[in-house]
Amino acid sequence: MKKRFLATMLxxxxxxxxxxxxxSSKNNTPxxxxxxxxxxxxxxxxxxAENVVDTAGDKADLSDANVAVFYYTYSDTYIASVRTAxxxxxxxxxxxxxxxxxxxxQTTQNEQIDTAISxxxxxxxxxxxxxxxxxxxxxxxxxxxxxxxxxxxxNRAVEGDAEEGTVLGSYDxxxxxxxxxxxxxxxxxxxxxxxxxxxxxxxxxxxDGKISYxxxxxxxxxxxxxxxxxxxxxxxxxxxxxxxxxxLEYFDSSNSDRYQVDQDGTWSATAANNYMTTNLSQFNExxxxxxxxxxxxxxxxxxxxxxxxxVKGYNLxxxxxxxxxxxxxxxxxxxxxxxxxxxMTGTIKQDAEGMADCIAxxxxxxxxxxxxxxxxxxxxxxxxxxxxxxxxxxxxxxx
Amino acid sequence: xxxxxxxxxxxxxxxxxxxxxxxxxxKDKFNFWKEALINNAxxxxxxxxxxxxxxxxxxxLTVNSIVNIVSLSAANIPIACGIAGCIVLTGTDLSAGRIxxxxxxxxxxxxxxxxxxxxxxxxxxxxxxxxxxxxxxxVGGIIGWVNGFFVAKFQLHPFIVTxxxxxxVYGLLLMYIMINGNNGQPLSGLDKSFKTFVTGSVVxxxxxxxxxxxxxACIVVAIMWFIWNKTTFGKNMFAVGSNPEAANVSxxxxxxxxxxxxxxxxxMYGITGFIESARIGSxxxxxxxxYECDAIAACVIGGVSFVGGxxxxxxxxxxxxxxxxxxxxxxxxxxxxxTQYIIKGxxxxxxxxxxxxxYLVRK
Numbered sequence: 067m068k069k070r071f072l073a074t075m076l077x078x079x080x081x082x083x084x085x086x087x088x089x090s091s092k093n094n095t096p097x098x099x100x101x102x103x104x105x106x107x108x109x110x111x112x113x114x115a116e117n118v119v120d121t122a123g124d125k126a127d128l129s130d131a132n133v134a135v136f137y138y139t140y141s142d143t144y145i146a147s148v149r150t151a152x153x154x155x156x157x158x159x160x161x162x163x164x165x166x167x168x169x170x171x172q173t174t175q176n177e178q179i180d181t182a183i184s185x186x187x188x189x190x191x192x193x194x195x196x197x198x199x200x201x202x203x204x205x206x207x208x209x210x211x212x213x214x215x216x217x218x219x220x221n222r223a224v225e226g227d228a229e230e231g232t233v234l235g236s237y238d239x240x241x242x243x244x245x246x247x248x249x250x251x252x253x254x255x256x257x258x259x260x261x262x263x264x265x266x267x268x269x270x271x272x273x274d275g276k277i278s279y280x281x282x283x284x285x286x287x288x289x290x291x292x293x294x295x296x297x298x299x300x301x302x303x304x305x306x307x308x309x310x311x312x313x314l315e316y317f318d319s320s321n322s323d324r325y326q327v328d329q330d331g332t333w334s335a336t337a338a339n340n341y342m343t344t345n346l347s348q349f350n351e352x353x354x355x356x357x358x359x360x361x362x363x364x365x366x367x368x369x370x371x372x373x374x375x376x377v378k379g380y381n382l383x384x385x386x387x388x389x390x391x392x393x394x395x396x397x398x399x400x401x402x403x404x405x406x407x408x409x410m411t412g413t414i415k416q417d418a419e420g421m422a423d424c425i426a427x428x429x430x431x432x433x434x435x436x437x438x439x440x441x442x443x444x445x446x447x448x449x450x451x452x453x454x455x456x457x458x459x460x461x462x463x464x465x
Numbered sequence: 466x467x468x469x470x471x472x473x474x475x476x477x478x479x480x481x482x483x484x485x486x487x488x489x490x491x492k493d494k495f496n497f498w499k500e501a502l503i504n505n506a507x508x509x510x511x512x513x514x515x516x517x518x519x520x521x522x523x524x525x526l527t528v529n530s531i532v533n534i535v536s537l538s539a540a541n542i543p544i545a546c547g548i549a550g551c552i553v554l555t556g557t558d559l560s561a562g563r564i565x566x567x568x569x570x571x572x573x574x575x576x577x578x579x580x581x582x583x584x585x586x587x588x589x590x591x592x593x594x595x596x597x598x599x600x601x602x603x604v605g606g607i608i609g610w611v612n613g614f615f616v617a618k619f620q621l622h623p624f625i626v627t628x629x630x631x632x633x634v635y636g637l638l639l640m641y642i643m644i645n646g647n648n649g650q651p652l653s654g655l656d657k658s659f660k661t662f663v664t665g666s667v668v669x670x671x672x673x674x675x676x677x678x679x680x681x682a683c684i685v686v687a688i689m690w691f692i693w694n695k696t697t698f699g700k701n702m703f704a705v706g707s708n709p710e711a712a713n714v715s716x717x718x719x720x721x722x723x724x725x726x727x728x729x730x731x732x733m734y735g736i737t738g739f740i741e742s743a744r745i746g747s748x749x750x751x752x753x754x755x756y757e758c759d760a761i762a763a764c765v766i767g768g769v770s771f772v773g774g775x776x777x778x779x780x781x782x783x784x785x786x787x788x789x790x791x792x793x794x795x796x797x798x799x800x801x802x803x804t805q806y807i808i809k810g811x812x813x814x815x816x817x818x819x820x821x822x823x824y825l826v827r828k
Contacts (some may be wrong), residue, residue, distance in 0.1 A: 140639050141750030146649025286802065320522075321799035328753050329802065335651070335747035340537060344796050347533035348524040364749055369653055373746030377664050377676060399583040400653040400747060406582075 112234055117230055131433035133163040134182035135191040138222060140167040141332075143366060144416055145193060145394050148221065152191075153424035155233045159426060172196045172286045179206060183213045189432050190217040191425060197222035198247075198289040200358055203233045211237045211288045216432040225245055225288050241453045242439045243424045250395050250414050250459050251294040255301025256338030257412050257461050258361065258393055262302065263309045269391060272354045278317040280345060281325040282371060284333030284363035294363045294395060295325050300394075317349050318335035333363060350378070360392040365401035365413055368394030372409055383408040397462045412463040420459045469748070489609035501628035504662045506819055507766065509683030511787055518794040525797045528671045536675065538738075538789040542782060545760040546689045547733025549781045550726040552764050553706040555773035556616065557699055558727070559757055560631035561734050565609050566753030567638045568601040568738025572659075573652035573748040574602065574641075580656030585647050590654045608634060609731020613724035623727075639750055652748040663743035678740045685736060690778045702726055707774025767818040788812075 116117035129181040133156065137145050143301035149165065156163045164182070168175035172195040179190060188353075190210055194204040203224035210217040216239035224242060225233045234242055262269060262277060281299065284291040305439055316324040342360070349355045360375075362368040372392055375381045382387050389408065394401055397415035404410035424445060431440045439453050489497060502509065518525045522538055544561055552560040574585040575597050608630060614624045642649050663681075667676030693699040701722045704712040713719050737756070767784025769776030791812060795805050 087537065091470055140649070141754075143649055143651055143749055146643070146750075150643075150648040190703065223725070320801055323799075323802060326796075327802050329806065332751045332754060334751050334754070335745050335749070336741070336752065339745050341796070344533055344793055347529040348522070348797065350529065352529075353524070366751075369651065369747035370745055373664075373744070376660070376746070377674075398650055400651045403582055403654055 068100060070115060072113050073316075078254055109364045123133060125351055128159055128161050128430065128433045130307070131161045131184075131189060132187050132290060133161050133188040133189045133191060133429060133433070134166065134179070134425045135163055136166045136178060136182075136193060136416055138168050138175070138193045138195045139170045139381050143398055144364075146222065147398075147418040148193075148421055151419045152425055155422050155426035156429065159430060159433075161429065168193075168197060170227045172202055172282050176205065176209075178207055183209060183215070186287060189429060190215065192219050192220060193221050194224055195222075198224075198226045200229050200233055204236065205241055206235050207233055207393060210240070214239075216240070216438050216448055218243060218425060218428050218432070218438065220421060226289065230448075234335070234453050239432070239438055241428055241455065242451075243428065243455045243457065245291050245416060245421075245459060246456045248293040248446075249456075250290065250299050250416070251297030253459050253461055254294060254361070254393060254395055254412050255303075256299045256305060256361070257414070257463070258298065259302035259305025259389075261315070261411060262306060262359070263311060265391075266311060269358050271351060271356050271358050271388070276312050276315045277358050278349075279314045279353065279359040279361055280317050280342070280371075282338045282341060282360070282367045283325040283327040283362050284367065285331035286327050288331070291327075291363050293403045296362075298361045299324075299394075314359065317345065327368070333366055335366045335373070338362060338367035338370035339374050342371045345376070346378055356390075358390060360390055364390065365394035365396040365398045368410060368413070369404065374403060375411075400463075402462070405462070412461065415460045415462045417457050417460070424455060424457060471618050481616050494567070503819065503822070507582070507787065507816055511790065513585060514791065514794055522797045525794065528673050530793070530797075532670060532673045532675055533787055534786070536791065537545065538785045539676075539679040540740060541756075541759060541785050541789065542682040543685045543733045543740070543761065544737040544756055545763045545781050545785050546685060546778065546821055547730035547737075547777055548757060549764045549769045549778070550693075550702060550730050551623060551765075552724060552761070552769045552771060553702055553776050554623075554726055555706060557627065557761060557771075558612065558623060558730055559627040559731070559755035560608065560612060560634055561627075561760060562753040563631045563634040563638060563751070564605050564731060564734040564751060565738045565756050566748075566750065567608075567634050567641065569606060569745075569752045570638060570641055570652055570738075571743040572597055572601050572739045572750045573655060576656050576659040576742075577652065577654050578656040583650065585645050585652060587645075591658070594659060598736070598739055599623045601739045602652040605731040605733070605738065606728050609728040609733070609734070610724060611742045612731065613727030616727065617720040617723035632804070635750075642750055647787070649750065653674060653746055655743060655746060660743050663740055676744075678744065681736070681740065685733070686778060686782055689733075693778055696725045698722065698725060700738025703774050713745055718748050758790060759783075762813045762816075765820060768820060770820055772821075782783050 132210070135152065139148055140146065140149070166175075166178045168178060175192075175195050179192070182190065194203055194206065194208060204217070207217060217237070218241050220243040223244060225231075234240055266277070279299070281295060283295045299314055306313055319326070327335050330337065345357060349357050360368070360371050362371060372381050375390055375392070379387055381387065381392065383389075385408075391411040393412050394410070395414040395416070397413045401410060401413045405413065427442070428438055432438050442455060444457045446456045446458055448456060478805070483583055486497065493695070515525070516566075524530055544565060548561055573594050574593070575589070576617075577584045577592055612623065612626055613631055615621050616623050639649075642652065663678050663729050664676050668675050694701070701712065701717045704715070704717050705719050705722045709719050738753065743750065745752065763784035764776070764781055765771065765784070766787055767776075767780035767782070769780055791808070795808060
């Protein structure tokens with residue numbers, strides 16, 4: 067009995083240290099948490115809200131705002147950086163806010179939105195789970211308009227190109243901050259094309275006058291993944307054609323899909339790594355059919371592919387090993403480091419800070435009782451829909 | 466001499482079998498073949514699949530490709546060996562994948578190279594590898610212990626317990642990768658010694674390097690085989706798996722055994738996390754997601770039954786290989802991704818059906 071008690075205590079202590087270890091080493095999160103707590107309390111008790119008002123000073127009018135932010139999943143690298151930036155922005159605005167993790171499940175997100183509205187949210191910021199589905203986004207807009215509160219969508223598309231404006235145009239207190247889904251694909255394709263034109267002979271390892279490429283797709287049925295998969299190659303080919311060079315050729319002629327997709331739909335490095343390892347076992351330099359170019363939907367997959375290449379002695383970044391050009395999207399810190407080390411070639415930067423800034427600006431409008439889209443002229447607004455703001459992408463090939 | 470004896474024994478066994486077979490009448494003979502065919506259906510299907518893939522794509526059976534299959538399987542062996550123990554106890558473990566994710570991120574953060582710009586713990590020197598292995602085994606073991614404790618103490622079904630711990634571990638993992646301003650960015654920039662230790666190679670087969678983690682998987686298999694077959698704990702595990710009440714009456718400490726099995730499983734996930742960390746090279750919150758599905762499928766295909774109390778380490782290893790060979794073959798045949806889900810599902814379904822059928826016949 068004594069022994070068991072001891073063991074339990076030991077385990078508990080370890081668990082507790084694990085927790086405290088996490089929070090004490092956080093730089094900004096504890097502050098976040100505390101502000102969040104005081105502000106959540108304030109929504110319950112008006113007296114306390116006034117205290118917050120006093121300390122917030124000139125931003126006093128925003129303290130009535132109760133913002134609910136829904137992220138499609140906490141596990142997404144890019145979304146995590148948006149979350150950090152947005153939390154910081156909302157903290158500095160002095161508004162009450164609550165973050166929700168929808169864990170890649172639209173049902174969960176809808177339920178969370180219902181809960182948030184019933185607890186008195188005055189503004190919804192939604193990173194929708196099912197991207198590009200009018201039905202899913204319309205249902206959420208309807209919830210917001212029934213409650214009469216403004217809603218800001220961000221990052222993931224709320225409607226396909228064909229139905230542009232059907233959802234965003236249906237409610238005047240609604241806005242979208244995101245990226246133009248095809249843009250990343252176009253930019254990646256152009257970057258690849260230009261790189262290949264410049265380095266054609268060194269890329270063409272077997273000297274057959276053609277570049278064979280591998281393509282790793284993040285998720286089936288995701289608009290961003292589809293566009294990146296399509297334009298990443300099409301635009302590169304357009305550049306090659308303009309320079310009288312042959313088009314890129316998929317490495318496995320029997321695969322009619324011309325991509326390999328993460329079957330769990332998580333854009334994971336593991337999937338890319340497993341595919342690449344298997345690919346390299348039959349497509350390599352000894353067989354004279356080596357994969358000469360790797361295109362990935364995101365940087366995570368690029369890292370997985372590079373890891374597989376490393377095992378076979380490629381892309382070691384030591385100046386002597388051969389380097390297969392690998393391209394990604396997102397410009398994560400890890401990818402930037404790989405590019406600096408010469409292990410990766412290029413990526414497309416998604417501006418997390420810029421997106422958070424823009425969302426915070428709209429939040430200020432909405433919370434201050436102004437029109438959501440007030441004073442947004444300096445932003446890049448879609449030509450077709452007046453309440454759709456695009457945060458531009460940028461190519462990144464090193465500092 | 467012993468070898469000769471075994472040989473003689475085998476020969477006489479086969480002879481005896483043949484005599485028995487001859488004594489059967491026509492109907493029984495037909496049944497004999499039918500049974501043999503169904504009981505080995507999986508292996509027969511596998512052989513057909515291998516031959517078919519080979520005829521379609523000759524590169525399937527090159528040394529390169531075989532080493533690839535072996536190394537991909539090796540990466541999955543520790544987690545499958547761990548989960549197999551839980552299945553022997555008629556349980557399961559849904560937290561396996563997330564524990565792999567957590568331990569992978571822990572290993573990566575402790576073994577980032579000192580010069581890496583966005584290092585999680587900038588002031589931490591690169592720790593000695595054995596220490597990190599010990600840490601992840603302990604972390605995995607603690608979570609496994611918690612699983613086992615709640616299963617044994619409160620008689621909760623492992624499905625519920627591990628469903629809960631899986632969420633807890635995921636939460637911890639999300640917190641872990643946010644600390645020190647890492648903000649959920651993937652953990653990479655691993656130290657060279659770590660990468661070499663796991664993915665480097667000391668032995669080559671016909672010029673194709675075999676990654677080191679294959680040998681680590683072999684060590685894991687040897688240890689697990691010893692634990693399952695040569696220790697009292699192993700015998701107790703099977704006793705508890707087939708009938709906990711009977712085991713209790715015959716003096717087996719059911720609670721201790723259950724906790725130990727889950728703790729051991731947790732340690733195995735820790736090892737898997739350590740290997741995955743270097744093998745993939747990029748560790749984030751998604752790492753390890755759904756790993757338990759493939760591991761459970763491999764165990765069941767290998768004959769570790771959910772009925773409890775049956776299963777062999779040999780079967781687990783075979784199961785992992787079978788599943789992996791099919792996955793790789795689907796790639797070599799360039800089968801459409803949508804169809805791949807269906808084929809995977811069918812394989813698991815058929816394997817389980819054959820497994821249960823054996824059990825029903827025996828009953």
